[in-house]
Amino acid sequence: MFIDTLLIGISSGAIYSLMALALVLVWRSTRVVNFAQSGQAVLSTYIGYEITSKTHNYWISLPLAIICGALIGSLVDLLFMSLLSKRVKSGPIAEIAPVIATLGLLGLIQSVIGLIWGNAFLQYPSPLSGKGFTFGSHTVPFSPQNLFIVLASATVLAIFGVVFRFTNLGLALRASSFAPEIAQLAGIRVSRVRNIGWSFAGAAGAVAGAVITPTSTLSPNSLDLLFVSGFIAAVIGGLDSLVGAVVGGLVLGIGFSFILQYISSSVTFLAGFIILMIVLLVRPRGIFGKRVGRNA
Amino acid sequence: MNQGLVVSNLSIDYGSVSAVKDLSFALTPGELVAVIGSNGSGKSTLIRSLSGLIAPTTGAASWNGRSLLGKKPEELVREGIVHISEGKSVIPELTVAENLALGGLWRSDKNDVRLAHEESLQIFPILATRLNQRADSLSGGERQMLAIARALISRPQLLLLDEPSLGLAPLIIEQIFVALNNLRKRYGLTVLLVEQNAMSALKIADRGLILHLGQLVTSGTPAELMQDPQLRAAYLGF
């Protein structure tokens, strides 16, 4: 039972990590919490759904949805955020403008999705079974779909880790987010690099949407709670840290899973709030926040 | 003659405050010119406008006949104009090796990047022993060396240096300035050196410009400037 709960926790934690990673990527480079992230992710998932219903093949739609997610992220940066940073510079609204603007964008994306696909709950099945693995006579709640979620998330996290640590692009991304001006003076095209960061974030969100949706249903708001969890995870980890996003996601996923199993399903988000409060009261900038350094 | 750095009638305003007023001067290739002035004299503003960080209000500036204005810093780096900013010129969260690598990231000639990397480590051997340390573990002087070494990897022609002596001990300042002077001779660099520390700067400079409240007070060779007791008292501080 303990192992089952842990495995389910890791599976949902992996998804939270992806969402948290998307938020951290954008936060580090733009100092904006992108509330539209769940809208972007759900839009790419709808596109994946559309491709699947045309081709009847999840494995074709998955990579295409991820590419679309990356494109959407890049477009949001180019068309929307650049305009925002040009127009809103000071005044009482400057601090909250990014929050408000991305909330507005979220509403916009979700209502456009509603206009195109309607607000009904859609089934977006994956070829993998949602039924738990069976060992002899014992069936565990952990299913092939859960295994796929963990593997897909781990793959994405590993790719990001390698890119950030060992490639020139990763170095440029880190330099641009730590010190945009110095990076510029060293010859790095910071706005282009930032745009790549946004597309990475969009791709991470798209993976999260595409692998989690088969376990429930698809609607314009279906990823909102995932976003909230991802945000809590990112804050727990300390918004600046990619490692923190992953750790925060796993902590939250496993925590939720145990609360669900041993206390009650309906208090999970309250528990999330309490976990968050405890972490922030001890460390107001998250576990991996500035004070211990901001290594990737 | 359009060779070198030519700045003409440059003015820069911050809102209603005028930071640089109608400034004109020129640097011939290979020259090291020190811009001397106290806080608020507009010298940092001047250098930031030449490297593309801020847009001047009016005037012109060109390097070897090509205008500098209206271009982003990262594009100017590609034209050989490298600005080493004041104080915080390295990225503390990155290692020494990563900070160095930044200078060559955009260059396609990777063989030359490798060569430049080796050369700068020969010039500042202390950095070679710290490659895997984070830059925030370096001393102030070492950080300045790292910033210069990173700039060298970009193979600059014009180096814009903003107060390299800031916060450093006199002995270290001496060391850095000697290294700087050797470098410009070795690579034929043109250097615009903005300094509050007039004495150290004028020791290695070919010429000095004195800036006060955004305007050019006078210019001349270090010997000329140091002869004038009034200038020494008012602006040079020694």
Add this chain to the structure above:
Amino acid sequence: MLKHRLTPLQRAGILALIGIALLTASRFIGELRDYQGAQVAVYVIAISSITLLTGYSGQISLGHGAVMAIGGYGAALSFSLWHFPFVIALLFGTFVGTVAGFVLGVAAARLSGPYLAGTTLALAVGLPTIADQFKVLGGEQGLSFDIGDAPPWARKLGGSEFTQYKWFFWIAVIAALITLWAITNLLHSNYGRNWRAARNNAVAASLAGINVARGKILAFTVSSALASLAGALFGLLLGIVTPTAFPLSLSFAIVTGAVLAGVSNLAGSIVGAVVLVTIPEVSGALATHLGGSQKVTANLPGLVTSLLLILVVLFMPHGLRIRRFKGMKKLRRNT
């Protein structure tokens, strides 16, 4: 109406006149308009809570819907369980919300920007789920908060056809006017001045001897008092409080209203509230006019609100103001 040089008493007089005018006007408008008017009044209070918090103390909350829920549940619980008169029930709900706001404010004062946004967001999603855990809070069914028809004296004043909705309108308008009066006085006090100072420059304010953290806590507490009063009134209008009556979208809606109002403009909260209440109706009419399908009618309000929000942030960062009142300018300078 919010001119600086007026004394609190004079301000009270002016607001009382406005109140009498509005209450008299309620005789001549239909039931639906009465209900919408009551909604506007409730939103004015809710938006003011954000204006006070964000515009005057620089903090952000995406969880004020949860604070509204606390006020709503406090009022409904005291009304249905202990049979408090409804006015006392409203005050009790406000009191509970204020206490909760103080506790939250202590935590919030330690957090900056996105960390506070994240925490309050988690609160907005998490808190309503508590109701499912306690029988006394009525689970998913919620708690009834039906105050019934107007008492005889009000009917005598309000005329023969004094319906329940007109009565709601009266209650909400009176509450909103008292609230506006109280906030205006507060913003003119030293507290208000200190908040603005701390928001504009925390370092300078603390050097000038202003306790920035204490000011933030106080602002959060007062803001929560307003939000919980709005929540209690919200429950009263609905006649019931349920966990789903205070969704995340409510938290977002009042922030939207505050931005439309121009976050540091108290008088603008009325504009924000009117816009929030009329958007569904206007866009609904538009959808019908376009002969739209169910998809269109369901999504047009969201589309319009979002577009409006984006446009306001990008192009009218001071909110949907046609022009600034002179008095407002003074108020802004002096607080």
